Each structure stands twice: as C-alpha cells, then as structure tokens.
Amino acid sequence: MLLSKKIAVLTGVNSGIGRKAAEIFAQNGAKIFGVDVRTDCMDELKTVIEGYGSEFVGCQCDVRNVEDVKAALKKAYDYYGKIDIMLNIAGVSCDKPISRISEDEFGRVMDINVKGVFNFCKYVTPYFKKQKHGVIINTSSITAICGSGMGCPYPASKAAILGLSKTLAFELAPWNIRVNTVAPGVINTEMVSALDPSARKTFEKSIPLKHMGDAADVANAMLFLASDMAKYITSANICVDGGYRPSTVNL
Ligand SMILES: NC(=O)c1ccc[n+]([C@@H]2O[C@H](COP(=O)([O-])OP(=O)(O)OC[C@H]3O[C@@H](n4cnc5c(N)ncnc54)[C@H](O)[C@@H]3O)[C@@H](O)[C@H]2O)c1
Numbered sequence: 001m002l003l004s005k006k007i008a009v010l011t012g013v014n015s016g017i018g019r020k021a022a023e024i025f026a027q028n029g030a031k032i033f034g035v036d037v038r039t040d041c042m043d044e045l046k047t048v049i050e051g052y053g054s055e056f057v058g059c060q061c062d063v064r065n066v067e068d069v070k071a072a073l074k075k076a077y078d079y080y081g082k083i084d085i086m087l088n089i090a091g092v093s094c095d096k097p098i099s100r101i102s103e104d105e106f107g108r109v110m111d112i113n114v115k116g117v118f119n120f121c122k123y124v125t126p127y128f129k130k131q132k133h134g135v136i137i138n139t140s141s142i143t144a145i146c147g148s149g150m151g152c153p154y155p156a157s158k159a160a161i162l163g164l165s166k167t168l169a170f171e172l173a174p175w176n177i178r179v180n181t182v183a184p185g186v187i188n189t190e191m192v193s194a195l196d197p198s199a200r201k202t203f204e205k206s207i208p209l210k211h212m213g214d215a216a217d218v219a220n221a222m223l224f225l226a227s228d229m230a231k232y233i234t235s236a237n238i239c240v241d242g243g244y245r246p247s248t249v250n251l
Contacts, residue, residue: 001029002227007080009073011063011120012090014038016189017139019045020215021087021222026054028223033076033083035061036090063090063116066123073123082131085226086124088117088138093191094151106153113157114164121168125177133176137225138165139218140183142241158183162237169235178234180225185241188212208243 008025012018013034019041022032026049034042034056042058049056057079061068076083091113094105117138128134144158162181169179186192186203192212195203204211221238224230 002223002229003085004029006030006084006226007033007076007082008085008087008226009033009035009076009083009120009124010087010089011035011061011116012088012139013045013058014041016191017184017187017215017218018087018089021089021219022056023048023052024216024219024223025085025087025226026052026056028227029054030085030226031055031080032057033072033080034058035063035072037062063088063119064111066119069119070123073120073127077127083124083127084131084134086120086128086134086136087222087226088120088136090116091139091157094154097150098152101151101153109153110157110160113154114160117161118164121164121179125172128172128177129175134172134178135226136165136168136172136177136179137222138179138181140165140181140237142183142185142239142244144183145239146245165237166235173234178225178230180230180233180235181237182218182221182225183237183239183241184213184218185239185244186212187218187240188214206244207241211242213240213242 008030010022013022014036022034026032039060046056059072061072094109138161140161141158143155144162148155165179165181218240221240
C-alpha cells in the first residue's frame, strides 16, 4: 500500500474531492484526520473508512480561524503521534461578473482559499520540521493558469496558492518537506452541480477528453504526490483537467 502507516490531515473532507481523497488515502493505508467547517457527512465517512480497516477522526474547523487550525493540528498530532501529510482541499468558488462582486465577497474567497491554506501550512510546519519530513499538497485550479469566463476572485485565489506553494517548496526543502499542488479542471462535484444542463454541455464539448473529471481523478494525483513514488518531486503542479483550457468559455 502506497501510504502504509502514514497519517494524513485533510481539509474539506465533508464533500467532493476531499471526501474522495480521504477514502482513497485510507484504502492505501493512511489514517485520516479530517477537517471541515461542515460535519454532517463525517459520521458516515468514518464508517466507510473504518470499513477499509483504517481510522478516521473528524474535526470541525473553519480554515480561516487560526485558533481552530492550531487546535485541529494539535488534536491530530496528540491523537496519532505524528503527521506525515497535509492535504489542503477546502475551498469555495465564485461565478459572478466583477460588477456583482462585492469587496466582502472578494475577501471571503481569498480568506478561505488562500489564508486557509496559509494557516494550515504555517501551523503544520513546526511538526514537520521536528520530524524532518512532511508532505504538503495544496489544491489550486486550472483557472489559476488560464483564467475563467468570470468569477475573478476564484482564479486569483488559486493563482496565489501556486505562488505560495512554490515558495514554501524552496523554503522548506532543507527539512525534507515537499510542497506540491494539484490543479483540477472541471470536476463533477457539488461545486459544479449548480450548472444547468446546457452550460454542462458547453463545458464538456470544450474539454479535449470530452467529459468532466471525477473526484477520484484528482484524489489519485494527490495520492501519487503524497507517496514515496514522488519522493524527488517538490514545487510541482499537476493539472488534472482532461486538457481543458477554460479562458475561452463563458460560464
Ligand atoms: N470541482 C471542481 O471542478 C474544482 C476545480 C478546480 C479546483 N477545485 C478545488 O478543489 C477543492 C475541492 O472542491 P470540491 O469540488 O470538492 O468542492 P466541495 O464544495 O464539494 O467541497 C469543498 C469543501 O470545503 C469545505 N469548506 C468550505 N469552506 C470552508 C472553511 N471555511 N473551512 C473549512 N472547510 C471549508 C466545504 O464544507 C466542503 O466540504 C476546492 O479547493 C476547489 O476550489 C475544484
């Protein structure tokens, strides 16, 4: 198993890519400490993960709140005795034209998508430095590279994650801490379920592989990066997008 005896902290586990990553990591031997601001699906996820012979501890935490983040990481470390993998998946989207985006909304997207990732990277690092190893995987988006038809705070926040992660990869390499990103394209989760059927068709036509990805496609890229198969990979970004280039498509 690729993650045998590894302890993974995952944000955004209550749904979508985070939930699927928790399952796939557990199937590959990792024990899971799952964080989310919502907890309604965590009991059911715990049962599923225990069914794989692994362990799941759930924790309510708003990634924007430093005290929540510090407490979650301490709880994970105290419970499992170490943390090997930090997977930042929690995020929110935005799909309005700039004329309808308020300052508060811009701030909310940046706070959750950027400051939330910064918080977990900052406060997991002392544990990783003490252990002299650790893996951080942050979730960007293909829109960080190509832009999008609208919803500018979202690509802006996801581009910030690329810069943050590349810098941490260099800064933390002396402690054997690897930092990489995954940039999903259009993935069939709650985040895109609001699309009407015609917008969905437009999307699918514009994807070279002609269909949306699913959460497992993204989670499998994360699994590779978290495993020792990627032990010489840091500062990398893997696009999981079926070849999709979104800047020409309006939502
Ligand atoms: N679905 C896609 O097409 C797509 C494409 C590119 C990137 N992504 C990125 O992948 C990640 C997961 O997306 P998803 O599609 O699974 O979305 P999702 O909405 O299904 O899951 C996001 C999770 O983040 C949690 N979350 C939101 N705000 C939070 C906060 N303040 N504190 C803690 N948890 C919070 C939510 O409760 C939810 O469980 C996001 O970062 C998203 O930007 C998704």
